[in-house]
Amino acid sequence: MGRKPSKGIPMFSNHSDFGPPVFLLTGFPGLEKHHFWISLPICCMYMVAITGNGVILFIIRTDQTLHSPMYCFLSMLALSDLGLSFTTLPSMLSVLWFNHREIRFEVCLVQMYFIHTFSIVESGILLSMAFDRLVAIWNPLRYTSVLTNGTVIKIGAGVALRAALLVFPASFLLKHLEYGRKNVLSYAFCLHQDLLKVTLSDRRISSVYGLTVMLSSTGVDSLLLVFSYFLILKTILGAFSKEECLKTLSTCFSHFCAVLSFYIPMLGLTMIHRYGKHASPIIYIVIANVYLLLPPLMNPIVYSIKTKQLRTRILNAFQKERKW
Numbered sequence: 001m002g003r004k005p006s007k008g009i010p011m012f013s014n015h016s017d018f019g020p021p022v023f024l025l026t027g028f029p030g031l032e033k034h035h036f037w038i039s040l041p042i043c044c045m046y047m048v049a050i051t052g053n054g055v056i057l058f059i060i061r062t063d064q065t066l067h068s069p070m071y072c073f074l075s076m077l078a079l080s081d082l083g084l085s086f087t088t089l090p091s092m093l094s095v096l097w098f099n100h101r102e103i104r105f106e107v108c109l110v111q112m113y114f115i116h117t118f119s120i121v122e123s124g125i126l127l128s129m130a131f132d133r134l135v136a137i138w139n140p141l142r143y144t145s146v147l148t149n150g151t152v153i154k155i156g157a158g159v160a161l162r163a164a165l166l167v168f169p170a171s172f173l174l175k176h177l178e179y180g181r182k183n184v185l186s187y188a189f190c191l192h193q194d195l196l197k198v199t200l201s202d203r204r205i206s207s208v209y210g211l212t213v214m215l216s217s218t219g220v221d222s223l224l225l226v227f228s229y230f231l232i233l234k235t236i237l238g239a240f241s242k243e244e245c246l247k248t249l250s251t252c253f254s255h256f257c258a259v260l261s262f263y264i265p266m267l268g269l270t271m272i273h274r275y276g277k278h279a280s281p282i283i284y285i286v287i288a289n290v291y292l293l294l295p296p297l298m299n300p301i302v303y304s305i306k307t308k309q310l311r312t313r314i315l316n317a318f319q320k321e322r323k324w
Helices: 032-062 069-098 105-138 140-146 149-175 192-198 204-239 242-275 281-306 308-323
Strands: 022-024 102-104 182-184
Touching (some): 032 069, 032 308, 069 105, 102 105, 105 140, 105 149, 105 192, 105 242, 192 204, 204 242, 242 281
Parallel strands (some): 022 182
Antiparallel strands (some): 022 102
């Protein structure tokens, strides 16, 4: 059965005559006096993430030679990273800079929707990029005929539509649950599992649906990613010399780093929510922030450094600016 409200604690739905429930975000408990200093490295990470992904989008958009499937997928990845950054930045700064913790339920629900939507989009794009690398290595002669502009657009649209449709019912179910008058959340942003913790209603349906979404999106994507890399390694080891093998593997390095920076924090957050009941709240908060901040931060850095064409275009662009 779902958790029942304790005696003396009123339940409120979104249509209650007593007013809507209030949700309180949490920064770093016990370190409130140091929030401003904690915000400095966090703000730097946001600045690097937003600037880096913005530069990548600008370079790819303005350089015709980079309008290939690989760079189209990279543009999609940069867009999802920007979306994720802009979704969490306002509430993060509101808590750390102004200690303004209160957030309306509707705003919290919208933020949760976009956080999880962009996360699923990123997972789908990483899988699409793995498919791009697989085709390029496995059957390079058919690369341009398989990954046409139309195919890339359809893949991108499919990834975005899948995420939007999967997350919407989760938001709908949460909206129709009942909550206490005041609800303290664990982070400076709203996550599905965190909203489920504070509901006073039976949470089983929402919980099962949330698990279904995770397994059918990032769960399936991760298995297909592993399978893609298995086929890539099998192709490389079976048909290339040692030097060619290393050279070909280097083309996958940036993507492999992007996969690790996305899935490792997500796995850590999932594990600590399931098994870390006695862990310090700070550990929860740090892992959740790493989960949302690391991919947008690392992706533009890794791709700018390891992708020669992109690195050359960025350096040329900065040199032109310095001449002006």
